[in-house]
Amino acid sequence: MKNFKLTIQYDGGRYKGWQRQSGNNDTTVQGKIENVLTEMVGKNVEIIGCSRTDAGVHALCQIANFKTTKDFTETEVMTYLNRYLPQDISIIDVTIVPERFHARYNAKDKTYLYKIWNKEYTNPFMRKYSMHVEKKLLLDKMRNASQYFIGSHDFTSYSNAKSKKKSMVREIYSITIDENEGFIEIRIRGNGFLYNMVRKIVGTLIEVGLGEKEAETIPSIIESKERVQTGRMAEAEGLYLEKIEF
Incomplete structure (x- = not known):
């Protein structure tokens, strides 16, 4: 075999x-x-x-x-x-x-990359591979907000998973936010992610970056375990599974 x-x-x-x-x-x-x-x-x-x-x-x-x-x-x-x-x-x-290798169970951590085109005009070549946000994002505010997600939390609020029978606790190791020639690149590294979790976290960071939400509200959103509290969800086309460590 x-x-x-x-x-x-x-x-x-x-x-x-x-x-x-x-x-x-x-x-x-x-x-x-x-x-x-x-x-x-x-x-x-x-x-x-x-x-x-x-x-x-x-x-x-x-x-x-x-x-x-x-x-x-x-x-x-x-x-x-x-x-x-x-x-x-x-x-x-x-x-x-080796025969015992299992792609899902042997993974230690995963990194997702989210790309935002942050210009007033569209990028015709990357419109299917990034989310377009016209208004200038305030990166310092987004970086500050990202720290509230670091660590182990019950991320029920930040998931659209249909079943609640399994544990909704996940650990986020790091979140980095960089600007690169018009793109905002958000990398989220953790031990695992729930359905829609990364997109909902990015959606909250975008709201903070646009001044629509205060970073200090994030701990209460997490603690509430109420999905309606999280607000917008970032579009699918900007998200990439970038790296897996075993």
């Missing part, structure tokens, strides 16, 4: 997220990859993804793994996948790893 680790990049614009959905596998990134692997192996293949990115969200470094008894090489798997996958999904590395 071989266990293959895949490093994947994708433009999530036309997909309903990473996770396979019942009925039509052609609408998700996981489904697309599994369809190609199934053709290669000759029977159904299930891959395990590290992070379940939402509809429209992109990945610079998604990690997945699958197991097979077939004696393929790393090069054969990579070549076959890139030949038959659509051009908005690329396999940039394939490695044979």
Whole structure:
């Protein structure tokens, strides 16, 4: 039995997220990859993804793994996948790893990147890969506000997860906010993220940067565990899964 680790990049614009959905596998990134692997192996293949990115969200470094008894090489798997996958999904590395490796359970932390085009005019080349905010954002205020999210918290307020049976506690290790040639780049690193959590945190930071919300209200929003308190949610197209550590 071989266990293959895949490093994947994708433009999530036309997909309903990473996770396979019942009925039509052609609408998700996981489904697309599994369809190609199934053709290669000759029977159904299930891959395990590290992070379940939402509809429209992109990945610079998604990690997945699958197991097979077939004696393929790393090069054969990579070549076959890139030949038959659509051009908005690329396999940039394939490695044979120990059989116990699990893409989701072995991940120690993840980093998400959010891109904001912060000019009064649109960026025609990045309009599908960033959120446009016309009014100048006050970065010092956003950086101050970001510190309230650092640490372990129950992030029920900052999630749209349907089930509350599992723990909603997550730990944020760091948040950095940088300006780069018209783009505001927000990086959020943590041990895991709930459904829509990053986009809702970024939405709050944008509101603070626009002067629509005071940073000091964030602790009470977190403590309330009421989703209606969080306000706007940033658009999906600006979000990227950037890095995963094992």
